[in-house]
Amino acid sequence: MSRQEGVAFVVGASIGGLCVARVLADYFQEVIVVEKDDLDDPFAPRKGVPQGRHTHALLARGAELLEQFFPGLTQDALAAGANSVDLGKDVLWFNHGVFLKRAPGGGVGISLSRPRFEGLVRRRLAALGNVRILDRTEAVEPIADESRARVVGLRTRTRGEPPVDRPAALVVDAGGRGARTPAWLEAMGYDRAPEDSVRVDIGYTTCMFRRRPDELGGRRAIVMGLCAPDWRGGAMVAQEDSTWIVTLGGYFGDKAPLDAAGFLDYARGLQKPDVYDALKEAEPLCEPFPFNIPSNLRRRYEKLQRFPEGYLPFGDALCSFNPIYGQGMTVAASEADALAKCLAQGRDRLAARFFKSAAKVIDVPWDIAVGSDLQNPAVEGPRPLRTRFINWWVRQVFLAGADDANLAGAFVGVANLSVPPTRLLSPDAVLRVARHALGGRPAAAPGSSRATPQTKQAA
Numbered sequence: 001m002s003r004q005e006g007v008a009f010v011v012g013a014s015i016g017g018l019c020v021a022r023v024l025a026d027y028f029q030e031v032i033v034v035e036k037d038d039l040d041d042p043f044a045p046r047k048g049v050p051q052g053r054h055t056h057a058l059l060a061r062g063a064e065l066l067e068q069f070f071p072g073l074t075q076d077a078l079a080a081g082a083n084s085v086d087l088g089k090d091v092l093w094f095n096h097g098v099f100l101k102r103a104p105g106g107g108v109g110i111s112l113s114r115p116r117f118e119g120l121v122r123r124r125l126a127a128l129g130n131v132r133i134l135d136r137t138e139a140v141e142p143i144a145d146e147s148r149a150r151v152v153g154l155r156t157r158t159r160g161e162p163p164v165d166r167p168a169a170l171v172v173d174a175g176g177r178g179a180r181t182p183a184w185l186e187a188m189g190y191d192r193a194p195e196d197s198v199r200v201d202i203g204y205t206t207c208m209f210r211r212r213p214d215e216l217g218g219r220r221a222i223v224m225g226l227c228a229p230d231w232r233g234g235a236m237v238a239q240e241d242s243t244w245i246v247t248l249g250g251y252f253g254d255k256a257p258l259d260a261a262g263f264l265d266y267a268r269g270l271q272k273p274d275v276y277d278a279l280k281e282a283e284p285l286c287e288p289f290p291f292n293i294p295s296n297l298r299r300r301y302e303k304l305q306r307f308p309e310g311y312l313p314f315g316d317a318l319c320s321f322n323p324i325y326g327q328g329m330t331v332a333a334s335e336a337d338a339l340a341k342c343l344a345q346g347r348d349r350l351a352a353r354f355f356k357s358a359a360k361v362i363d364v365p366w367d368i369a370v371g372s373d374l375q376n377p378a379v380e381g382p383r384p385l386r387t388r389f390i391n392w393w394v395r396q397v398f399l400a401g402a403d404d405a406n407l408a409g410a411f412v413g414v415a416n417l418s419v420p421p422t423r424l425l426s427p428d429a430v431l432r433v434a435r436h437a438l439g440g441r442p443a444a445a446p447g448s449s450r451a452t453p454q455t456k457q458a459a
């Protein structure tokens with residue numbers, strides 16, 4: 001592990017900032033993370049991460065990378081009350097009118113509330129000898145050299161104090177979807193990055209309930225994909241302290257109501273009754289609360305002709321997804337992994353090399369999210385033949401996966417970003433889908449009855 005000269009600054013102490021700071025700690029003498037929120041209560045929801053109160057699933061690939069960055073983190077999470085989740089066996093996966101069959105080898109995830117998980121990651125990061133986290137400290141703007149070809153510092157302001165200019169060998173903006181990089185770049189004389197955006201207007205409504213272990217047939221989560229005919233769905237996940245966190249919603253402002261009775265009623269209207277059945281007797285622990293996600297948004301920095309050295313946007317500042325696919329934290333961890341590989345080759349042309357690697361990391365989850373959203377005819381966007389074929393094929397895999405544990409496991413692996421999507425096109429997968437189509441059990445059509453034979457069978 002080579003420790004190099006210079007101080008690296010990271011803007012934002014959320015999951016993206018924590019992952020990137022961990023990697024930078026191997027390559028810079030000192031890493032300073034600045035966070036505008038106060039972090040006095042390490043496990044509390046906070047203003048700068050408003051999405052943190054909503055259901056957050058960490059995909060298998062993300063769990064693996066985070067454990068790699070912070071050995072022992074999984075144990076920390078389990079000690080803090082997390083559930084270890086066998087993603088093929090402990091989760092009910094619903095889409096296209098059917099539930100996937102229980103599958104071995106789908107990977108293991110951990111389910112813990114987002115604020116608590118983030119607090120544990122931050123504690124691990126802060127324990128590194130060359131990392132400091134400055135809370136109540138806002139990044140005001142990066143400072144460029146005279147030629148404006150390189151960022152050489154960061155102006156910060158700690159609450160109640162005057163701004164300070166700090167020299168930096170690298171500044172990473174992990175300030176989230178609303179990060180100020182586009183404006184900061186313009187102020188330095190650079191173009192804004194071209195943006196790809198696919199509007200979805202997903203309305204999240206979340207509520208917490210007391211959990212009994214026998215609810216949901218003993219499973220630890222259910223994921224109901226937003227699919228035809230009503231394009232509604234949600235997720236219900238077991239968390240610490242014997243609680244369920246439940247998020248329901250739909251596209252284009254279709255939201256579950258913000259009162260307990262209305263929320264339950266919305267759950268009752270879902271295509272399968274499992275969520276409702278689990279919750280109808282459960283004790284609500286709060287009033288339901290909302291969040292709106294306007295779009296999938298990808299900023300294509302790799303397409304810019306000019307970009308300053310010594311500066312990188314990162315995490316949601318690069319790309320934020322429709323969160324129903326649970327990808328953001330895993331993508332941030334994967335970008336950190338990509339950055340580590342770039343830094344292992346040195347610091348020359350770091351931005352160009354990182355953007356190229358990050359684009360590759362983002363391509364798959366972007367295709368999964370946007371491709372799936374484009375199944376909804378109300379979502380606007382180009383649907384080239386490739387997208388239509390992939391959507392059609394993934395649907396066939398899912399339908400066959402209702403009876404075929406091998407296909408179900410492959411689907412879960414791809415959805416968890418731990419298996420490449422090409423796995424769904426392997427000769428074995430093609431044969432299994434064909435066998436199912438020719439002689440297998442007929443799969444239920446979308447919007448079929450509320451009876452749940454697949455649920456029972458899967459269990």
Ligand SMILES: Cc1cc2nc3c(=O)[nH]c(=O)nc-3n(C[C@H](O)[C@H](O)[C@H](O)COP(=O)(O)OP(=O)(O)OC[C@H]3O[C@@H](n4cnc5c(N)ncnc54)[C@H](O)[C@@H]3O)c2cc1C
Pocket residue numbers: 011012013014015016017034035036037047048049051052054055056057058059137138139140174175176177179180204291293314315316317323325326327328329330332
């Ligand atoms: C409703 C919702 C549900 C989601 N569910 C999931 C899920 O199930 N699974 C999953 O993996 N991902 C999920 N995500 C995405 C996930 O929350 C993010 O991808 C993840 O937090 C990584 O983002 P980030 O760290 O880049 O940015 P953010 O989490 O947005 O954090 C940005 C940080 O920067 C700080 N900051 C901003 N500007 C400044 C500044 N100028 N100076 C100092 N500090 C600053 C903020 O206070 C904040 O701490 C969800 C997102 C939403 C909106």
